[in-house]
Amino acid sequence: xxxxxxxxxxxxxxxxxxxxxxxxxxxxxxxxxxxxxxxxxxxxxxxxxxxxxxxxxxxxxxxxxxxxxxxxxxxxxxxxxxxxxxxxxxxxxxxxxxxxxxxxxxxxxxxxxxxxxxxxxxxxxxxxxxxxxxxxxxxxxxxxxxxxxxxxxxxxxxxxxxxxxxxxxxxxxxxxxxxxxxxxxxxxxxxxxxxxxxxxx
Amino acid sequence: xxxxxxxxxxxxxxxxxxxxxxxxxxxxxxxxxxxxxxxxxxxxxxxxxxxxxxxxxxxxxxxxxxxxxxxxxxxxxxxxxxxxxxxxxxxxxxxxxxxxxxxxxxxxxxxxxxxxxxxxxxxxxxxxxxxxxxxxxxxxxxxxxxxxxxxxxxxxxxxxxxxxxxxxxxxxxxxxxxxxxxxxxxxxxxxxxxxxxxxxx
Numbered sequence: 001x002x003x004x005x006x007x008x009x010x011x012x013x014x015x016x017x018x019x020x021x022x023x024x025x026x027x028x029x030x031x032x033x034x035x036x037x038x039x040x041x042x043x044x045x046x047x048x049x050x051x052x053x054x055x056x057x058x059x060x061x062x063x064x065x066x067x068x069x070x071x072x073x074x075x076x077x078x079x080x081x082x083x084x085x086x087x088x089x090x091x092x093x094x095x096x097x098x099x100x101x102x103x104x105x106x107x108x109x110x111x112x113x114x115x116x117x118x119x120x121x122x123x124x125x126x127x128x129x130x131x132x133x134x135x136x137x138x139x140x141x142x143x144x145x146x147x148x149x150x151x152x153x154x155x156x157x158x159x160x161x162x163x164x165x166x167x168x169x170x171x172x173x174x175x176x177x178x179x180x181x182x183x184x185x186x187x188x189x190x191x192x193x194x195x196x197x198x199x200x201x
Numbered sequence: 202x203x204x205x206x207x208x209x210x211x212x213x214x215x216x217x218x219x220x221x222x223x224x225x226x227x228x229x230x231x232x233x234x235x236x237x238x239x240x241x242x243x244x245x246x247x248x249x250x251x252x253x254x255x256x257x258x259x260x261x262x263x264x265x266x267x268x269x270x271x272x273x274x275x276x277x278x279x280x281x282x283x284x285x286x287x288x289x290x291x292x293x294x295x296x297x298x299x300x301x302x303x304x305x306x307x308x309x310x311x312x313x314x315x316x317x318x319x320x321x322x323x324x325x326x327x328x329x330x331x332x333x334x335x336x337x338x339x340x341x342x343x344x345x346x347x348x349x350x351x352x353x354x355x356x357x358x359x360x361x362x363x364x365x366x367x368x369x370x371x372x373x374x375x376x377x378x379x380x381x382x383x384x385x386x387x388x389x390x391x392x393x394x395x396x397x398x399x400x401x402x
Contacts, residue, residue: 179372183376195389199384
């Protein structure tokens, strides 16, 4: 069986960087854009459209509330795309040892016993991280960045929680949870990869 | 400023072992029974009584519910002992780099920026761990062990939550949370001590 590491993360916590660097340290395949590419190929839909659609996820409305036809259609389309993405993730994970960031991989691959990481940080630190990597022409206030973080994490949570018995970010669902507040991600990669190696021994 | 590591843990998750081994790996002082000894000395109370009393903590009754005089007395005694314990922990932590398991040290020392670890595991694994270290004449059913775990962790949580703005076990309150389910604690000590060393650099 392949060795799989999944990285779930709060937006702005450095989860993607952690995943990339871990893949390098472990000599595992870093899986990212090839997932969207495969979904695009199978559905004949545009990659950018898919990226947006999959990022929005499925809002967690109460099931009983009345919905318009277009809402129902949108939800069923999203659900179909997420299911397709799950299948593609399973195909890709069967091929080589790999690290997958986000994309509900922890849920899609649960029965393959991945090593599951959750990366998080406090709000101040996430705002600073997002600001440091923003384009120079993109000027957002702290309040706007915070709203964006809450919006993106809200979508991640509601989508995750539809497919998993455990809540997104509930530590019980992960092997290790790492707080990157005031932490340079680079400094924890080597020891973290050793903990992962011990898990797969 | 001294380097301080606090280990909070679910009962049966291997937190104490983690703390002891970490202290050894880091060359830090492992602080445990000397806390109770100091409280006993200052209060002229028996160590075993204190151990029990501090382990029970303070049950988290709603403040508005009517209480008998003996309940009020018991709560105020416990609160006094916990405050004394906090002060003693601060004195001890000022003396040398150290690892402290439990005893509300993460709360008592919050302003000294300790590296805070939370160790947890799933119920099945905690029951197995407790069973493996039990005395041979102590035969408990799984249900009884589970009840004991919930009781002890409940006391830890309610006491912690009286003194801290964050809930016991809420990952936001820790630098790292480690799930020891199906994990040999020994295998993670070296990398974990490297993560801690990086934090204090």
